[in-house]
Amino acid sequence: MGDFMDRLQKVIANSGVASRRKAEELISQGKVSVNGEVITELGTKVSEKDEILVNGIAINREEKVYYLLNKPREVISSAHDEHNRKTVVDLIDEDKRIYPVGRLDYDTTGLIILTNDGELTNLLTHPSNEIDKVYVAKIKGTLTPSEIMALKKGVVIDGFKTSKSKVKVKSIDKKNDTSIVEIIIHEGKNHQVKKMFEAVNHEVLKLKRERIGFLDLTGLNSGEYRKLNHKEVSKLYEMTK
Numbered sequence: 001m002g003d004f005m006d007r008l009q010k011v012i013a014n015s016g017v018a019s020r021r022k023a024e025e026l027i028s029q030g031k032v033s034v035n036g037e038v039i040t041e042l043g044t045k046v047s048e049k050d051e052i053l054v055n056g057i058a059i060n061r062e063e064k065v066y067y068l069l070n071k072p073r074e075v076i077s078s079a080h081d082e083h084n085r086k087t088v089v090d091l092i093d094e095d096k097r098i099y100p101v102g103r104l105d106y107d108t109t110g111l112i113i114l115t116n117d118g119e120l121t122n123l124l125t126h127p128s129n130e131i132d133k134v135y136v137a138k139i140k141g142t143l144t145p146s147e148i149m150a151l152k153k154g155v156v157i158d159g160f161k162t163s164k165s166k167v168k169v170k171s172i173d174k175k176n177d178t179s180i181v182e183i184i185i186h187e188g189k190n191h192q193v194k195k196m197f198e199a200v201n202h203e204v205l206k207l208k209r210e211r212i213g214f215l216d217l218t219g220l221n222s223g224e225y226r227k228l229n230h231k232e233v234s235k236l237y238e239m240t241k
């Protein structure tokens with residue numbers, strides 16, 4: 001803390017914008033400024049308070065943190081809420097500015113990742129990735145075989161056809177006319193799971209995300225969270241390739 005000084009190229013490399021060697025090049029080429037002054041000398045010492053720009057853009061000097069939260073109902077998945085409702089960020093004791101990766105609805109529960117790593121966020125939320133997102137829905141009624149087939153093949157929601165999904169009926173409650181259904185999708189459009197069931201005329205009464213890729217909710221009760229370890233973070237990066 002305080003006035004800890006570090007070499008400029010190391011600080012740039014740690015921010016993730018360039019490798020150490022590339023950072024040295026950028027400095028020599030006059031593309032780096034510290035507190036508004038161009039610095040070309042390698043090894044210049046900088047403190048935590050110095051503002052460093054690379055190609056005119058401030059580097060992010062914060063250490064990256066990663067959390068897995070079991071989101072309760074009635075919590076909003078954003079960093080701020082205009083109506084002052086409780087957010088997922090409020091549930092985590094962390095001073096750094098973290099935000100959720102993707103969204104779960106206000107009334108949806110389950111697994112959500114929070115981080116301050118913009119690169120990983122972009123990779124995970126990019127539509128081209130094929131990472132399994134496993135949801136368990138309690139729905140009104142019972143799915144017919146043709147409805148299950150339609151969900152698996154893809155249904156049209158908001159003019160967009162969902163990609164292939166996996167659907168498994170876990171149980172049926174005849175008395176209350178409800179079913180528990182597991183559905184595995186890769187995309188994350190707004191209210192996607194609810195809209196998919198709506199497309200086959202079944203209302204979703206309850207929804208929980210149980211897994212993203214290899215990450216599940218083992219050991220986390222509702223409202224509880226834990227940090228991801230280095231291995232899990234590298235595995236997430238791997239999965240997005």
Ligand code: URA
Nearest residue numbers: 104105108191193194
């Ligand atoms: N699909 C939904 O409909 N809601 C969620 O919160 C997540 C996926």
